Amino acid sequence: MVPHLVTALNGPLLDLEKKILEATPAIERWFRLEWQEHTPPFYCSVDLRNAGFKLAPVDTNLFPGGFNNLASEMLPLAVQAAMAAIEKYCPDAKNLLLIPESHTRNVFYLQNIARMMQIFRQTGLNVRLGSLSADITEPTPIDLPDGSQLVLEPLERSANGRRLGLKNFDPCTILLNNDLSAGIPAILEDLNEQTLLPPLHAGWALRRKSNHFHAYDEVVKKFAKMVDIDPWMLNPYFAKCKDVNFQERTGEDALVATVDTILAKIRKKYKEYGIKEKPFVIVKADAGTYGMGIMTVHDSSEVRDLNRKQRNKMSVVKDGMEVRDVIVQEGVYTFEQINESVAEPVVYMIDRYVVGGFYRVHEDRGVDENLNAPGMHFVPLAFAQQHAVPDMKAKPGTAAPNRFYMYGVVARLALLAASLELEKTDPNPEVY
């Protein structure tokens, strides 16, 4: 189900956690049955926020970029999960083409690519890198700090135009690690003979956070009923605001009203559960990523009082894409800390398997702020070091509970939501 990793938590098990740990057999059975109906995305990472009274996914990334941050002891798990995924999509595959982000010489990102190549090579595939960048016109080596090397190669369509590959390399499967924020390049269109993973509509050119969280609502409703908890414990309120232009200050009234509504709903819940914290919301671009176009708001007046710099920041996200629609989402405090810095867990999955995780840590950010920002660093989650494997049925005191389990559950709820989201937003359901 979920490997036992060492989390930063060390207080007693909280009610929510206890309830989820106790329902393990029902939960695992439920997931098995859901995966009979829905195909999980090929891979996925989920950012979680743990406020103790509430645990929620705040970002579900379908182009995970931090495989290099997983503990190296997790690799065999990732390889085994990748085998299962490959077997499902393309058992007769020999060649895998991986398409990374363009225009990046970010060493951490390149190490992520190197790690992914290792994983897929270990499943027994030949793996090569194809670049969407027009600057790559011939095989271009890039040296990595560990002395190894990546080679970016120019993509090319086959003579008949039906297939995508590299020179002398015809892949069965094409794996995107490029989130397509800049739009869908023509060279990726109409690939009906090869498996493109994830599909084009998973990219930010088409994907919208609001669709994801709508699907998540649905998933959590079912799940919460089964485990008998308030779905709110796992699900932040959210609402979408269309046509907001921070520069021209259009759509501002609607945004202020939405912020007020969500804050009021949170206040009511905090009162119901006797939570003393101050409610806040996160305003973020409906189609944004990379931690860009995100702000924390405690009072709707803050939306009106943005200064020019803040307005600029909220207007444009990755690859210069303009922000138009935003979502207002209940903010979830993160009460986990590593060395007195605020931390949030990130869970990595391949196919339907949790293959590892790490903490995103930021020294200069508060418990109510986005941590996905320059200055963050990563702390891999290691396997719990114990003689015995954690075992709920073990003699009391002989085995620690797997606190990472709940993270794996909530991350998989987001994974399932992504699966529903991709089904619903598929422009060609019959090809899917």
Next chain:
Amino acid sequence: MVPHLVTALNGPLLDLEKKILEATPAIERWFRLEWQEHTPPFYCSVDLRNAGFKLAPVDTNLFPGGFNNLASEMLPLAVQAAMAAIEKYCPDAKNLLLIPESHTRNVFYLQNIARMMQIFRQTGLNVRLGSLSADITEPTPIDLPDGSQLVLEPLERSANGRRLGLKNFDPCTILLNNDLSAGIPAILEDLNEQTLLPPLHAGWALRRKSNHFHAYDEVVKKFAKMVDIDPWMLNPYFAKCKDVNFQERTGEDALVATVDTILAKIRKKYKEYGIKEKPFVIVKADAGTYGMGIMTVHDSSEVRDLNRKQRNKMSVVKDGMEVRDVIVQEGVYTFEQINESVAEPVVYMIDRYVVGGFYRVHEDRGVDENLNAPGMHFVPLAFAQQHAVPDMKAKPGTAAPNRFYMYGVVARLALLAASLELEKTDPNPEVY
């Protein structure tokens, strides 16, 4: 594909090994396609013998009893593989009934059972133990050295006779870890509503080694053609001898003739490859296990010259089952050593995944002898400790090759053979 474990080998890569490592993508693809056609046994362990010029499985166990000998770091892999297996057979399972060997208080075996229970609990199942022993008439606790406890419970059929379970425990899946050497107990018959794994005909009451090695012949023939090697490199010669009675000395002439034939064939191969070792064969019961009813023979005269003690030893195997048919199999030297003791690798698989392995080591046995005998001990294979993950494409010298890979390949060939064997020997193919 196969985790990178530290083997006892440290010489240069041998030709056979090199060929297999180089063919990795083709091999993994081949296995993926084979598993589309054939369902692997639920779990399996394979004993291998590595003579350098030759690597072969000598025993394929469908009721593996050494999960406790795997390094604990392998457990997450085992859990993930078990999840995949459960999902295939019974996605809606909540309860798993495990049936261990009867009449054993062997602490090592009980630790194997405890380890298996941990693995299956971690897949999210409720696991309890049902005993076939008539002595278990009520829940019977057994203390283990680590302070934990197993509880054996009496099996019972449901009121309508259609289901098997324990008091207040109705399992969806029943997992046998009892090899049924003593015959098929009535209480296990006609269970059409529940999944019994592995099926009854996998037990030694019905199973025959000769069927397995016939299926293995077929598998290796196909595989060797693909990788372009002599199938003999992976496959010992064998022949079956029916109606041998060591006590009454009937069938002895036929056995002597068979031994001569196999020895002659080996001699020819040794000559072809310039191998200087002395050929030998292993004579063993066609339906035996536990390392019982096995002898090493260098010359057919040894078969005639058996003394009374040796005749007794060859006549009876586990649970008093009488030996009637035997197989004569080409002996494979094991040239692996740990601390100057002869060692042979044992590879563990769940579903189609290699989940770990260990060395069986025997201080008092020679390179041409059965090591599965009192006095043996086990050395778990640990993950290779390296900064980088082994990677065939890495800069030369920066990563060690995964020498365990070949073991994983040959073990999976035996697994595939077991799958074919169970298909062919299934008494109710339509129910299967």
